[in-house]
Amino acid sequence: MAEAEVGITLQPEQAYLELLQPAFDDADYFEVAPETTWRVDRDGAWVPNDYWRRFLEEGRSRGKPFVAHAVLGSLGTAAASDRDRQQRWLARLAEDQEQFAYRWITDHLGASVLGEHALALPIALPMDDAAADLVRERLVALQQVAPDAGFENSAFYFLLGDWRDEPAFFERILSAPRTHLLLDLHNVYTNAQNLGFDARDYLDRLDLSRVIEVHVSGGVDSPPEWLPGGATRRLDSHDAAVPDEVWELLPLVLPRCRNLRGVTLERMEGTVGERDVDDVRGELRRIREVLRATR
Amino acid sequence: MRRDELADLQARLGRALVAEDPVAAFRALLPDQPLDEDGVRIAALLIAKLRFQRLTNGSRRALQWFERDAEAFTAAFRRYHHEVVPDALDPWREAERFERWLDDDAAQ
Numbered sequence: 296m297a298e299a300e301v302g303i304t305l306q307p308e309q310a311y312l313e314l315l316q317p318a319f320d321d322a323d324y325f326e327v328a329p330e331t332t333w334r335v336d337r338d339g340a341w342v343p344n345d346y347w348r349r350f351l352e353e354g355r356s357r358g359k360p361f362v363a364h365a366v367l368g369s370l371g372t373a374a375a376s377d378r379d380r381q382q383r384w385l386a387r388l389a390e391d392q393e394q395f396a397y398r399w400i401t402d403h404l405g406a407s408v409l410g411e412h413a414l415a416l417p418i419a420l421p422m423d424d425a426a427a428d429l430v431r432e433r434l435v436a437l438q439q440v441a442p443d444a445g446f447e448n449s450a451f452y453f454l455l456g457d458w459r460d461e462p463a464f465f466e467r468i469l470s471a472p473r474t475h476l477l478l479d480l481h482n483v484y485t486n487a488q489n490l491g492f493d494a495r496d497y498l499d500r501l502d503l504s505r506v507i508e509v510h511v512s513g514g515v516d517s518p519p520e521w522l523p524g525g526a527t528r529r530l531d532s533h534d535a536a537v538p539d540e541v542w543e544l545l546p547l548v549l550p551r552c553r554n555l556r557g558v559t560l561e562r563m564e565g566t567v568g569e570r571d572v573d574d575v576r577g578e579l580r581r582i583r584e585v586l587r588a589t590r
Numbered sequence: 591m592r593r594d595e596l597a598d599l600q601a602r603l604g605r606a607l608v609a610e611d612p613v614a615a616f617r618a619l620l621p622d623q624p625l626d627e628d629g630v631r632i633a634a635l636l637i638a639k640l641r642f643q644r645l646t647n648g649s650r651r652a653l654q655w656f657e658r659d660a661e662a663f664t665a666a667f668r669r670y671h672h673e674v675v676p677d678a679l680d681p682w683r684e685a686e687r688f689e690r691w692l693d694d695d696a697a698q
Contacts, residue, residue, distance in 0.1 A: 373597035410601025453629030
C-alpha cells in the first residue's frame, strides 16, 4: 500500500494565504483549483493572474508539490457548442502543467454547462452508458496534461436516477487505465443527508481501489428562509470545521483505498479568521494521525 | 440515450434551472420522473447565488449598486438572471453581460 500524504487547498485570498502560513508548513502538498489562478485577457483568453505566481511561490519556497482540482471542466457536458471552450481549458491547463507539475488532475462529476447555460454548479448526469462514455473520454483527454486524471463524487441536490446506481456508474466511467476517483467524504455526507440514505451503506457499495485522493471538509445547512416551510438542506460550502460525521467516515474508508496518494483538507476563502488557524492545523494533524493509524 | 439526446436533455435542464419557477419547469420537462422539489429549488438558488457572486466580483458598478441599495440591486439582478442566458463562467464576462443588459434596459 503506497504511503499517502496530507494536503491543503490554496485559495485566492490574501488573508487566507497569510493566516494559514503555519498550516502550509504542516501539509505535504498543495491543492489548487487552476481556474482561480487565471483571468481573462482582452482577447478572451485565459492567462495567469496574480495568484498563479503566488501559489507557485508557496510551493517552490517549501519544496512542496501540487495537485489540481479543477472547477470548470464540466466533464459531463454533451453539447458540441462547448467543445471549443473545453479545448481552451485543456490548453490552459497544459501550459500551467509546465510550471505546477500537477501530480494528478481532477474535476467534479456532473455538468456545469448545460447547453448554452453556464451554471457553474455541477448538475447530476443520467447514469447511463452515454454519460459514462462521455466522462471517460474527457478524463482520457485530461490525461494529455497529467497521466493520472479523475473525477470527484459531487454533491448533487437532486439526482436523475437512484443513488444506488452511482457505484456502478462510477465503475463504467473509470474503465480506462490511470483514471481515478476523488472521494469527497463531505459530499457523501451531504448527499446522504439531502437524498435520504446511509453514508456507510453508500460507501460499502463503492470500489475504493480506484480512489487516488480523499477530501475532507465542512459545510452548513441552508438558511431556513430558502425553502418553503423552513426546510433546510446540507450545503457543500467548505466554510466550517470538518464535522464529526465526516471524521467518523475517514478511518472506515482509508484501509480500503489501497491506491490512495493523498488526503486533502478543503477550506473556502473568506472563511478563515485568526481564531481558525489553530483549528485548521489541528485538522491537518488529525488527518495525519488517522492515516498512520489505519494504513 | 444517445449523446445528442443527452445534449438535448441537458439544454432543457439548463433552461429549467434558471426559470422563474424551476419546479414547475422540471415537472413539465420530466413528468414521469420522481421530483425532489426542494433539491431542485436549492440547486436553482445556488446557481443564482454563484452568478450573483461572479457579477459582484467582476463589476465594480454592480458591487457599488448592491452596497448602496441592496433591495433595488437584488430586484434588478433577479430580472437579469431570468432574462439573460447565463453563458459566462468568469466574472469579467458576466460583468459585460450585465452592464450591456442594464444599458439596453435603460434605453427602453
